[in-house]
Amino acid sequence: MTLANPRRQFIRSAFMNAGASMAVLGLLEGRAAALPKNEETDIAILNAALGLEHEAIGLYADALSRNLVPTGLREYAVEFKGAHEGHRDTQVEILRERGVTAVGPHEVDPIREAAAGDAVIRRLLSIEAAAESAYLRLIGHIRTSDYLLSAGFIVVDEARHQTIWRRALGLSIY
Numbered sequence: 001m002t003l004a005n006p007r008r009q010f011i012r013s014a015f016m017n018a019g020a021s022m023a024v025l026g027l028l029e030g031r032a033a034a035l036p037k038n039e040e041t042d043i044a045i046l047n048a049a050l051g052l053e054h055e056a057i058g059l060y061a062d063a064l065s066r067n068l069v070p071t072g073l074r075e076y077a078v079e080f081k082g083a084h085e086g087h088r089d090t091q092v093e094i095l096r097e098r099g100v101t102a103v104g105p106h107e108v109d110p111i112r113e114a115a116a117g118d119a120v121i122r123r124l125l126s127i128e129a130a131a132e133s134a135y136l137r138l139i140g141h142i143r144t145s146d147y148l149l150s151a152g153f154i155v156v157d158e159a160r161h162q163t164i165w166r167r168a169l170g171l172s173i174y
Contacts, residue, residue: 024048028137037143039098045138046091046147047103049154052134053088056127057081058108068111068120073168077124080161087154094147118169125165132158 023035024044035041060081063069069077095102113119135155142148166173 024138027141028134035141037141039143042142042144042147043095043098043100045142046095046100049135049138049151050088050091050095050103051106052131053084053091054103054105055108056084056131057088058105059111059127060084060124062108062110063120063124066111068113068116069124070116070121070168073121073164076161076164076168080124080128080164083157083161087157090150091147094144094150121165121168125162125169128158128161128165132162 023041025048027035035045060077064074064077064081092102111120111123113123132155135151135158139148139151139155142151163173
């Protein structure tokens with residue numbers, strides 16, 4: 001299984017669940033070349049990215065609550081869930097400062113696996129890869145400096161999370 005298909009499905013699902021604008025979704029799916037740099041675009045990107053964070057938090061919570069993360073990797077999953085909660089809180093605060101109501105969490109499809117193992121780690125890796133891909137595609141369309149800085153830090157977190165999961169699976173980190 002490659003990460004491309006689950007990544008595409010994850011991005012589409014998370015962004016649709018967050019009520020992302022069709023323009024943002026079109027950009028992520030390669031159907032649009034650019035978005036206008038304005039407050040409306042920044043808010044659309046913030047809310048769409050917030051949907052990604054809600055998705056990641058929900059999947060990590062599901063995996064952790066059902067003990068689907070192998071014992072030696074559980075601390076990482078707890079840490080990464082916390083990082084996504086921090087990303088969420090930052091984005092909610094940026095939206096609040098702009099007088100915008102942030103999108104709330106949505107129901108997340110549970111992880112299908114019934115036992116801890118590589119399949120669960122691959123699913124968590126796909127979440128991180130999808131989030132990094134989405135942030136990298138959207139970051140150049142952000143106009144507001146505080147959100148641009150925040151998105152830059154988030155991309156670094158997503159890359160670090162991927163590195164841990166890739167190493168746990170014995171995959172190349174390059």
